[in-house]
Amino acid sequence: MYKISDAARRAALTVKTVRYYADIGLVKPAGRSAAGYRLYAESDIAKLGFIGRARRYSFSIEQCRDLLSLYEDDQRPSAEVKRITLEKIAEIDRKLGELQELRDELSHLAGNCHGDSRPDCPIIGNLASGLTVQ
Amino acid sequence: MYKISDAARRAALTVKTVRYYADIGLVKPAGRSAAGYRLYAESDIAKLGFIGRARRYSFSIEQCRDLLSLYEDDQRPSAEVKRITLEKIAEIDRKLGELQELRDELSHLAGNCHGDSRPDCPIIGNLASGLTVQ
DNA sequence: TCTAACCTTCTTTTTACAGGAAGGTTAGGC
DNA sequence: GCCTAACCTTCCTGTAAAAAGAAGGTTAGA
Known part of the structure; x- marks a missing residue:
């Protein structure tokens, strides 16, 4: 112990x-x-x-609780475990897509920002207007 | 108003x-x-x-507060905005890598799970042992 | 005038812990 | 046998960024 x-x-x-x-x-x-x-x-x-x-x-505590009860059960139905896992994969795919989009937008913006002290920064301009920098 | x-x-x-x-x-x-x-x-x-x-x-509220003060300041130095943005991109890249790794592992596990009622589920086995399924 | 759809402030809940206070326990060294 | 450091306990508060709900005031239109 x-x-x-x-x-x-x-x-x-x-x-x-x-x-x-x-x-x-x-x-x-x-x-x-x-x-x-x-x-x-x-x-x-x-x-x-x-x-x-x-x-x-990145399973939530509640999902862990479910998984644990399956883990503790000798008669656990693996279909349930697989279902939860596939759901989690789909969730990760969604998040990956969003993040990739976000990354692209930000890097596009940063690429158009001079990075000096001039006040015309497209990052700020874009955030303010909601428009995409050309 | x-x-x-x-x-x-x-x-x-x-x-x-x-x-x-x-x-x-x-x-x-x-x-x-x-x-x-x-x-x-x-x-x-x-x-x-x-x-x-x-x-x-995915800027935090505090980062938003910073950006807003830059946005409100006509004399805003865009170098600062660019720095914050590049930092954020690096952060997103890290997260993308982690998520991709996680996704690969889970999909590998799910691919080896029969999804029926047999008790030998490799997802559970992997979580229980911490080993990677061959 | 009535009522639905607003608006207000205040309090509680969410997620998954982390930090810290106040105090009891234990292991090792002398 | 005592000291001290490193454990351990419970309890309370705090975190991010709102969402949800309660109790009650306001307004616009029919």
Whole structure:
């Protein structure tokens, strides 16, 4: 059984985060010491690591909760997991498209900005008017 | 002079957002009616639109505040604006890279998941072990 | 005059923690 | 056996950028 800082280190999370997950009932410690310290079992560490990776994959806490219940269920239907994952991929694709568009616009604007002290900066002009710089 | 809902509509923002911007002192209405209604001048609408576009360009409120002060200053040095913009582009590039990586990993995992009721789902397996599926 | 559609301020909620205060516990060194 | 540093606890506040809602005042049109 591991104390919270060991559990956090082994799961590559912060102590604050692990405590938070316990508070919201996402991963509760297997037990408590006589002094009230949270004690984590090996399987808890695995769950924390699981959550950590899913979070890094930008799954929300609620999605992590769903995934965790599937993970804990030996009879888990992989169709559900796949569905959530495909949904997440679609979401990432949307975000990629938006970001790419934004990047293009900004770099176009920056390319037309002299970068000196003249007051006619197309970045400002564009933001003010909503027009695209030619 | 426009009431808040007209101002919001013309700037393509919500009433809540416009009120919020007034509260934090980002764009204060030119005046108030006898009844206390916020009244926005044409120039306020321009500023709100400016902020709206900058926000959609993922500038933070604080960056918007900086940009706005540059926008309001006729003697604005465009070098500063260009610097902020280039910084923002670099940030977007980092985010694009991360998202692309994430997308590849997830789509790889989903591609190896049968999506039926068999319990051996590689997505779950990967999240549980932290290993990459071959 | 009535009513729908406005408007006001104030408070709470959201997400996923981080930071800090006040105080108890433990491990190692002397 | 004591000291101190490094743990641990709970509780409270703060973050970004609004959204949502409550309670109540205003206005425009029929």
